[in-house]
Amino acid sequence: MARFDLFRLPGDQGYVVDVQSNHASEKVRTRVVVPLVPVAELGKPIADLNPVLHIDDRDYAFVAQSLATLTCAEMGERVGPLMADHGDRFAYALDVLLTGF
Numbered sequence: 001m002a003r004f005d006l007f008r009l010p011g012d013q014g015y016v017v018d019v020q021s022n023h024a025s026e027k028v029r030t031r032v033v034v035p036l037v038p039v040a041e042l043g044k045p046i047a048d049l050n051p052v053l054h055i056d057d058r059d060y061a062f063v064a065q066s067l068a069t070l071t072c073a074e075m076g077e078r079v080g081p082l083m084a085d086h087g088d089r090f091a092y093a094l095d096v097l098l099t100g101f
Contacts, residue, residue: 001018001020001022001025001031001072001075001078002018002022002081002083003018003019003020003021003022003083003087004017004018004019004081004082004083004086004087004090005017005018005078005079005080005081005082005083006036006055006078006079006080006081006082007033007075007076007077007078007079008076008077008079009074009075009076010074010076010077013076014035014036014037015035015036015055015060015079016033016034016035016036016068016070016075016076017033017034017036017062017082017090018031018032018033018075019032019033019034019067019090019094020032020033029071029072030069030070030071030072031069031070031071031072031075032067032068032069033067033068033069033070033075034062034063034064034066034067034068034090034094035063035066035068036053036055036060036061036062036063037060037061037063037066038058038059038060038061039052039058039059039060039061040058040059042061042063045061046065048092048093048096049063049064049065049093049096049097050062050063050064050093051086051089051090051092051093053082053085053086062086062089062090062093064090064093064094064096064097065097067094067097
């Protein structure tokens with residue numbers, strides 16, 4: 001598992017983005033994740049906290065303010081990396097959430 005990888009949760013429960021540093025990966029059995037919520041369900045995204053990305057013909061918001069943990073077993077299927085296309089925007093959203101800038 002790598003930081004900013006996309007996962008499809010089991011049972012069609014949606015998507016999450018793994019935001020945890022790989023430094024702690026070998027020491028813990030959980031991962032810090034941010035859910036992706038369809039923009040149609042979320043309403044208007046908050047610009048600094050909710051970057052929008054397009055997956056499977058739908059727009060999803062990275063909902064940083066809903067940060068959570070899952071066990072590795074709960075992560076579901078790895079879909080692929082998002083670091084190259086969205087890593088900077090995800091890191092910025094987390095910085096805004098945790099430090100204010």
